[in-house]
Amino acid sequence: MLGKLMKYDMKYMARILPWLYVGGLAFSALMTAFILVIKDATLLFLGIYASYFMFIIAVEAISVCSSVFMMVRIYKNMFSDEGYLTFTLPVKNGDVLNSKIFTGAIWTFISGTVAVVMIAMPIAAASYKLPKMSADGMGFGLLIESIIKQFSVGLAGNEAKLIIFILLVIALIAVSAFFAPAFYSFCCAVTHKVKRARAFASVGIFIGVSYGIGLLMSIITVIVEIFGEYVSDTTGVNTITPTALIYDTSELSAYFGSRLNIMTVELLIVGTVMLTITVVSWIVANRIVNKKLNLL
Amino acid sequence: MALIEYRKLTKLYKNVPALNGIDLDIPAGRIVGLLGPNGSGKTTLIKLTVGLLTPTAGTVMIDGFAPGPQTKAITAYLPERSYMSEWMTVSAFVSYFADFYSDFDKNKAYEMLSRLGIDPKRTLKTLSKGTKEKVQLVLVMSRAAKVYFLDEPIAGVDPAARDYILNTIIRNYSENASVVISTHLISDIENVLDDAVFLRNGQVILADSADNIREKSGKSVDMLFREVFRC
């Protein structure tokens, strides 16, 4: 039955989101084509400069839209009049909830992937086109190879930490995809007994608490940074020269390597907080929906 | 064991009892009228039975089970409000019901829709309020459930449709199933009722067969109701 529920939830989101993706990817493809085709460097930079703002909006729009649609689906299908149908289906109430959270996460993943592709295409084209990215002015393929080589040199000895870091990033992305639907479901479930303005209450709590968490994360990050200054690897470097950014990737990677410890710790903290909220929200929402449903 | 058994069922909203200790049995094969003024607890009783509310105290058992996936599979609920998403088409809904309810008869649904002149390809957004209600009724009556809960099925509906609804209820009648109709338009349905339950302030003040009521009081159920609930 969970599968059946998911089928319909996926279908709902598939009404609008794919069109956004098509639009976004088309926009990105246009930009990419523009970058590849234009010969005049000034015109190229002007073009990129003029459109990057719209581009960022496009990426943001996709991310915001998928969040909004997910929230609308959760609220409407479970806690508005539609809930009278959804919660009288011959399924466990918890499955209704879980279906929403899983499909919310899936669409978040898809949106994220589309956003990454949208950003990667023009950047790849730009890297290809822009001359003198490396000291020897090599072609794109060889350029990437040399970057990777220099990067590995700078990170020598830190491979394990790097792998852990990358795994943590992936884990964090996975958790954050579940965070929004789980936490929003929690907000709805907790306010659903209130008849008036419960839609606003649920959205309000969601946004408010999310901001609060963001703020908390920023504070924690700053604290860790300050503390970390005293604990970072002394073999590495904790400042970088501006030229290193463009000409010497080994210095860049050494800097990166020294900060790995700090960043890993920050990631762990952020990830743990998010994971805890996600899990607790999911469990509480499940309990409310299964045992204490009161649809007014 | 009756098909539905209510034992001391109570529902409080901030210490105000919407239902106060309901003890009632609904056997199979009966058409029961749940009768009472607004706010007497009819809808609360129904929502507790179909699982949209949780009791504050007491129990409701359908075929021996508390409300859950098992009971929802054998219960058909027609609420007073529209519970369908506006963007779906009628036929999409027919498929939706067929997908989740194994007792749903697709052919019967399409036949009823065509009899009522409703085009299945239309989206619900484009239908009038009355037509939407008819669609919901068709979906509910196309199920072969063990108990049907119809909350005010004839209130906002024209007389011809009213007749159609009553005839559908009669035609669907089976000795293994029961129909519970909550309404305040009693004279329209009283000839169809087997039993009548009068509800006031969350309590059952009368539960008897319609024939008994007429014989004992010498009045129709509608007339007795007006007397009992006189303002």
Place this chain on the structure above:
Amino acid sequence: MYIPDSRPVYVQLIDRIYTMVLSGQYPPGAKLPTVRELAELMQANPNTVQKALYYLEEQKLIYTQRTVGKFITEDKDVIERARGSLARAYIIEFFQKMYMIGIDVPEAKKMISEKED
């Protein structure tokens, strides 16, 4: 003004079926519709229809042929007796109503003869 009939529904159904038989809608020997069809026709509960048919069978107006259905009796005496007693009931009702508006039985009879001309 609509005065609702407060007699038990099965009693009302019995009346209606008698009327249908006596008016010729269901002539002697005719096959009755099924309980469900009758219920739909009369917009009444099938259980109540069943009850009415039970009494009608007791009163010998109908009989059941197993696996075939229910039929109106072919016994003319039964039907004529029913016609007679229903007619008498109507007459009594008529005189009662006339009395209620201040017309006694002899005067009512006089009005009927005058009406016939």
